[in-house]
Amino acid sequence: MNLLVRNARLRGRDQLVDIGIEQGRIAAVAPDLAASAAETIDAAGDLVVPGFVNLHLHADKALLGEVMRPNVSGTLPEAIEITNDFKRKYDPQEVARRAGRVIETGIRNGTTFFRLFADVGTIGGLRAAQGLLLVREKYARLCDIQVVAFPQEGIVRDPGAAELLDEALKQGCDVVGGLPWYEYTDAEARQHIDICFDLAKQHDLDVHMLVDDTDDANSRSLEYLALKTMREGFHGRVTASHCGAMAGYNDVYAAKIIDMVASANVTISANTHINLVCSARLDREPKRRGIARVKELLARGVNVVSSQDDVDDPYYPFGKPDQLEVALMMAHTAQLTLPHELEQVFDMVTANAARAARLADYGIAPGNKADLVVVGAPSVRQALRLQPPRRHVIKNGVEIARTSVAQELRGP
Ligand SMILES: [Zn+2]
Structure with missing residues (x-):
């Protein structure tokens, strides 16, 4: 041996x-x-x-907290605005240096697989993706990395983004990202999902979208994503992150959606610690948690994972990253404290995440x-x-x- x-x-x-x-x-x-x-x-x-699996990490934005102005409202829109100021000046080498520092900490904390999200759109072009592709190459001996081409400014509302996504995939990105709920209308959110699936089929790649990351219970793009997954035969190849709007759905509609998600074998990456910080900022009391219905998803047999998402950036001032810490946060926010629930939480950062990434021999x-x-x-x-x-x-x-x-x- x-x-x-x-x-x-x-x-x-x-x-x-x-x-x-x-x-x-x-x-x-x-x-x-x-x-x-x-x-x-x-x-x-x-x-x-x-090895721990981190399925959702915005490594291009990581550590912007060291140089940015504070997010005064603590909301997602302000985080997006702050990030855009940096994105206009992104340089792939600089992105790679910041991302590399975070990857190294993640490895020391036992993560051997990372799915990194790279913003692709008309503000930053392909520079974030190029930076993260450099990181994938540099750390190839120490960990496995997939890069997601992620349309942070939307696709329909950001003319030119679809072409940039296609180019990012041609340059080597591994996964098709998406952000349907961010489009102006429900119709355009569906169009967004259609474009992502066209790209995924064309390049034969899996899909990972950020879905219904809002307190608005009318945000229902998860429904169409699950339907599209079934219709296109993408069972087991799609992950939806966040889905916090689900918290506000009425119980009947939520049960229907969870059923569709299970049938489509869509993985939900709940990243609840981020939602706990960013969601329900406008609530007085009682204040919602604004997280996906983790227990109901688990009860229906849905593959649930939790990921670091952000590290010291305009969205979240913490994060090491460490998937064991992420699991502890999940146990708190989703109230998973019984012995078998602790095992479920541990699966979310190991076996479940590996299944979502379709890691063979894990x-x-x-x-x-x-x-x-x-x-x-x-x-x-x-x-x-x-x-x-x-x-x-x-x-x-x-x-x-x-x-x-x-x-x-x-x-x-
Ligand atoms: Zn995210």
């Missing part, structure tokens, strides 16, 4: 196991493996999980890719509670990051 991870605790399994790794793949998983290896890592009874089993994280805690609950350092991060069978923290209590 090239690498042995000894005394690993796997989710849902009492007995500790050893994980043998050869040629970047998991070769064996068993207690007390009788094998030797060039290198050995002792997990010492801590949880070992597959997970801890022989034959799969050796992308592993030794989390410094013995269980999912303790990992969520303590947010411990990721002691070892392994990508393609090679240790790429290691963290240890020295703390000393003088007393009592």
Whole structure:
């Protein structure tokens, strides 16, 4: 073996196991493996999980918080306005430097797959996409990256955006983005979705849209997205992020939509911590949470994930990024605190997200890719509670990051 991870605790399994790794793949998983290896890592009874998956990260905007004016209203429209001032002057190298810093932190926190959103439109042209494509190349050894060509200013209301999206995909972007709810009318939102699917079919790529990211319960583009997904046979190839308007739907309509989403096998990336900050800003009291109906989606068997979304930018002043922190936020905002719900939350940043990205050979089993994280805690609950350092991060069978923290209590 090239690498042995000894005394690993796997989710849902009492007995500790050893994980043998050869040629970047998991070769064996068993207690007390009788094998030797060039290198050995002792997990010492801590949880070992597959690499975290962050399915939605605006890496082009990340860390603008260091240089921007503050978002005084805290709302999405003001965040968009602030970002536009920077986008006019974007330079791909500068975008890549900011994004790279965030990717490096994400890797140290155990994320081995990122789906990065690049704004594509008439304000910033292709410069953000070109910057993130540079990042994909630079970090290829340390993590897998997909770049989404994302029309942040809309498509119908931003003439020229459709052509730029097509060009971004030709230049190497991996996923077709979308923002239908941002169009001026319902008819144009549907037109937006049609254009995205035309591009997806033409380039044979998956779709990831930001949907109904508003408190307006009349924002219903998720309905058409689910319908379109079914009609085009894109089952399992579409992700819808946010969908916060769902919180305001009447229960009958919400049940119908959740049913359609399940039938179309559309993944929902709820990113609830962002909505908790940005939604319902105009409410007095009681104040809505403005998040997707996570529990109802889970109950209907929908693939739900949660992603970092923003890191220190006009939309959100926090974020490391760290998918374990994202999972903890999800547990709070969606009130998922029972033992089986904590497992569901953990799936949202691992297996569910991997399924949405259609990652083959993901997970801890022989034959799969050796992308592993030794989390410094013995269980999912303790990992969520303590947010411990990721002691070892392994990508393609090679240790790429290691963290240890020295703390000393003088007393009592
Ligand atoms: Zn987003």
